Amino acid sequence: MSWVKQQKLPAVEAIRFQGQPCNDLSDLWRVLHQSYNAAANRSVDLSVLDEVPSQATCPWVPFFLLEMQEVLKACSNVSAPGPDHITWQYLKVILANNTCAVGILSLANACLLLHHWPRHFKESVSVIIPKPGKPAYDTPKAFRPIVLLNTLGKLIEKMIARRLQFDAVKYGILHLNQLGCVAQRSTKDAGMFLTHLVRAGWAKGLKTSIIAFDIAQFFPSLNHSMLTSILSYFGFANCIVDFFSDYLVSRSTQYSWNSFLLGTCDVDVGMGQGSILSSILSALYIAPLIRIFEHRAQALNLDTCILLFVNDGLLISQGKTYNKTLPELYSSYRVVIDLMVIFGLVMEHDKSEIFHFSRVYNDSNPELDLSAIGTPTLKFKTYWRYLEFYFDQHLSFKEHVWYYSTKALSMVKVMEILGNSSRGLLPLQKRLFYRSYVVSIATYGFRL
Numbered sequence: 552m553s554w555v556k557q558q559k560l561p562a563v564e565a566i567r568f569q570g571q572p573c574n575d576l577s578d579l580w581r582v583l584h585q586s587y588n589a590a591a592n593r594s595v596d597l598s599v600l601d602e603v604p605s606q607a608t609c610p611w612v613p614f615f616l617l618e619m620q621e622v623l624k625a626c627s628n629v630s631a632p633g634p635d636h637i638t639w640q641y642l643k644v645i646l647a648n649n650t651c652a653v654g655i656l657s658l659a660n661a662c663l664l665l666h667h668w669p670r671h672f673k674e675s676v677s678v679i680i681p682k683p684g685k686p687a688y689d690t691p692k693a694f695r696p697i698v699l700l701n702t703l704g705k706l707i708e709k710m711i712a713r714r715l716q717f718d719a720v721k722y723g724i725l726h727l728n729q730l731g732c733v734a735q736r737s738t739k740d741a742g743m744f745l746t747h748l749v750r751a752g753w754a755k756g757l758k759t760s761i762i763a764f765d766i767a768q769f770f771p772s773l774n775h776s777m778l779t780s781i782l783s784y785f786g787f788a789n790c791i792v793d794f795f796s797d798y799l800v801s802r803s804t805q806y807s808w809n810s811f812l813l814g815t816c817d818v819d820v821g822m823g824q825g826s827i828l829s830s831i832l833s834a835l836y837i838a839p840l841i842r843i844f845e846h847r848a849q850a851l852n853l854d855t856c857i858l859l860f861v862n863d864g865l866l867i868s869q870g871k872t873y874n875k876t877l878p879e880l881y882s883s884y885r886v887v888i889d890l891m892v893i894f895g896l897v898m899e900h901d902k903s904e905i906f907h908f909s910r911v912y913n914d915s916n917p918e919l920d921l922s923a924i925g926t927p928t929l930k931f932k933t934y935w936r937y938l939e940f941y942f943d944q945h946l947s948f949k950e951h952v953w954y955y956s957t958k959a960l961s962m963v964k965v966m967e968i969l970g971n972s973s974r975g976l977l978p979l980q981k982r983l984f985y986r987s988y989v990v991s992i993a994t995y996g997f998r999l
Contacts, residue, residue: 767899
């Protein structure tokens with residue numbers, strides 16, 4: 552079946568970087584490495600963490616055998632292997648032997664006890680894949696690197712990530728307005744939160760204005776010094792802080808473009824997408840930023856709410872008129888820009904958007920001039936797409952329903968062309984396809 556074979560990258564024009572085309576592989580590797588490690592020389596200000604109250608040190612308990620078995624059971628057998636070429640299916644057979652399982656468990660606990668991450672586990676392959684839905688694929692920003700790690704190291708990382716997730720929620724380390732990279736907080740939760748906030752404001756006679764912003768190259772921009780300092784401030788055990796001090800340094804990767812593979816490159820900044828630890832560590836990285844924003848906004852008498860889903864952020868202001876909400880959003884946006892610089896992050900201002908929610912028919916939709924801070928003027932749109940939800944000013948969701956009903960009907964038509972040379976899909980297969988794809992697409996966001 553052709554759809555289970557290796558997928559080639561689409562035909563694209565020559566990648567351009569800073570106005571110059573990449574005409575050979577050496578130029579391509581150099582451009583990719585510079586693009587995905589652009590944050591290597593960015594400075595951060597660790598003193599900003601003094602604005603966050605430090606927490607008491609959390610205890611750390613060694614891993615248990617059952618814990619490792621539960622993590623291993625959840626691993627997909629079809630997941631792509633890393634540089635060691637060991638599949639999850641093969642590792643599951645090995646660890647079915649109790650002696651081998653106890654040995655690997657001892658290795659995992661020893662890594663944390665000795666604050667050491669073996670160099671073998673620091674090696675990776677970064678597969679370059681295109682971001683879907685881009686109008687052109689002639690810049691590095693139209694692609695993303697997905698990191699393939701050694702499978703045994705990945706198992707230990709999954710165990711650590713699971714424990715960090717639990718502790719972060721148990722001890723209230725993550726902010727309630729963080730809805731991405733956190734267990735049991737999905738895009739639907741973000742959409743329901745926003746819809747509830749708007750309707751609650753309408754009940755009080757308030758209009759809601761929103762600025763949506765995007766953090767550029769979020770995962771590759773995480774500063775290692777800032778990250779370890781954050782772990783210490785949030786009270787994680789000393790063995791965890793010291794472990795990540797070694798885990799984050801002396802890492803290397805090889806870039807893979809179709810069948811071409813580059814030699815080893817040093818990676819001294821960021822977390823690779825594909826590592827299970829990147830999700831929880833990025834959530835921990837952004838948590839103090841939200842708390843510091845709230846503290847500074849309160850000092851400036853700004854009644855603005857901030858919501859973050861991974862690297863997609865919202866600034867939300869409510870008021871009787873736009874004369875109140877727009878100045879608040881302007882000041883809040885400046886505060887966020889300052890904090891991003893302090894944390895070594897960069898905002899993509901050309902992706903920032905403004906949107907207004909109002910119950911008044913044909914209400915005005917003012918734009919927001921941000922030219923004074925070097926940002927283009929934000930203009931109102933008829934429809935606003937956020938986390939694949941389509942919002943309109945009155946929350947009627949007509950555009951959302953039209954889009955997903957059309958997409959669901961298109962998927963039904965796809966069933967007609969599936970099958971082999973002698974027959975189409977069996978009724979059981981059609982039922983599985985319908986329940987797995989058509990229903991999930993047609994009902995996306997129905998709770999909103």
